[in-house]
Amino acid sequence: MGDPFDLTAGWVQEHLLIPVLYQFGLMNWEDVSYGWALFALYGAAQVAVTFAVCLPLERWRPVERWPDSDAVWVDAAYTVLSRVGVLPLVTYVLFYRAQVFVGGWMADRDLVSPTLEGLFPVLLGRQVATFVLYAVILDFADYWRHRLSHQFRWWWALHSLHHAQRQMTFWSDDRNHLVDDLISFVWFGFIALLIGVPPLQFPLLVLVLRFLESLSHANVRLSFGWVGDRVLISPRFHRAHHGVRAAGDRSCNYGAVLPWWDMLFGTADFAREYVETGDPSGDETLATGSYWQQQWAGLRRFGCVLRQRLARLRA
Numbered sequence: 001m002g003d004p005f006d007l008t009a010g011w012v013q014e015h016l017l018i019p020v021l022y023q024f025g026l027m028n029w030e031d032v033s034y035g036w037a038l039f040a041l042y043g044a045a046q047v048a049v050t051f052a053v054c055l056p057l058e059r060w061r062p063v064e065r066w067p068d069s070d071a072v073w074v075d076a077a078y079t080v081l082s083r084v085g086v087l088p089l090v091t092y093v094l095f096y097r098a099q100v101f102v103g104g105w106m107a108d109r110d111l112v113s114p115t116l117e118g119l120f121p122v123l124l125g126r127q128v129a130t131f132v133l134y135a136v137i138l139d140f141a142d143y144w145r146h147r148l149s150h151q152f153r154w155w156w157a158l159h160s161l162h163h164a165q166r167q168m169t170f171w172s173d174d175r176n177h178l179v180d181d182l183i184s185f186v187w188f189g190f191i192a193l194l195i196g197v198p199p200l201q202f203p204l205l206v207l208v209l210r211f212l213e214s215l216s217h218a219n220v221r222l223s224f225g226w227v228g229d230r231v232l233i234s235p236r237f238h239r240a241h242h243g244v245r246a247a248g249d250r251s252c253n254y255g256a257v258l259p260w261w262d263m264l265f266g267t268a269d270f271a272r273e274y275v276e277t278g279d280p281s282g283d284e285t286l287a288t289g290s291y292w293q294q295q296w297a298g299l300r301r302f303g304c305v306l307r308q309r310l311a312r313l314r315a
């Protein structure tokens with residue numbers, strides 16, 4: 001007996017993906033369709049695990065209770081779409097193709113693709129240590145991506161969609177603007193190529209990191225204690241980042257999984273209590289609109305900033 005993920009992925013590939021790829025003349029994607037199906041299943045399992053862990057926590061000690069929580073349903077849609085659909089496609093299929101392309105390009109020029117083991121031979125044969133180090137480096141890169149997205153006005157126009165939610169729950173991690181997501185994928189993928197993350201490990205890394213990020217958004221009174229909060233980001237720590245008064249470039253706690261970078265670069269705030277979340281400077285549609293209304297409102301805000309910038313350049 002193979003494992004149930006393998007068997008199901010094989011079934012999905014054979015009965016769903018290959019017929020569709022064949023229909024659209026895309027059979028050159030056949031070789032990656034199995035991996036895609038497998039990581040989509042892992043994504044679905046991750047959503048189930050996140051739900052099973054975070055929902056009881058939110059019921060146990062909620063920070064806030066809302067009379068109706070319709071806005072949360074849109075966040076749930078963001079999560080399923082991202083974890084089952086988009087992330088497996090980007091972190092496995094596109095990343096794999098990008099790595100093959102870069103590897104070929106470098107081989108043609110007699111260059112060797114960079115790897116962490118190449119840089120630090122001590123890591124050779126130590127798979128777990130290497131995997132952890134990849135995660136630490138990617139998290140460091142994500143700290144700077146996130147911090148810059150609060151700094152530049154055009155980027156904040158997009159990222160403010162993530163902050164618009166006043167009913168923050170474990171579903172809120174994936175509520176992002178598509179353009180913001182695209183920038184994140186390019187940023188993350190570039191760093192992963194640079195440090196030579198193997199194609200099968202990249203989607204696994206993203207699965208682990210994003211599970212912890214979901215937990216940090218949960219509507220729960222939970223911190224990991226004085227020491228724990230300085231090791232791993234807790235819901236209390238990330239809530240301070242989403243605080244109403246912290247919107248834009250006055251925020252703190254930019255880290256995704258590790259609080260170390262905030263501590264190192266002076267942006268950590270462990271004192272803020274369980275604050276109210278949201279971004280009062282944004283359009284109401286960004287907070288409570290449907291998926292497409294939110295996307296459109298984010299694009300309008302982005303366009304507005306670009307137009308102001310152009311007008312200033314012309315003046």
Ligand SMILES: [Zn+2]
Nearest residue numbers: 146150159163
């Ligand atoms: Zn932010």
Ligand SMILES: [Zn+2]
Nearest residue numbers: 162173217242
């Ligand atoms: Zn967040």
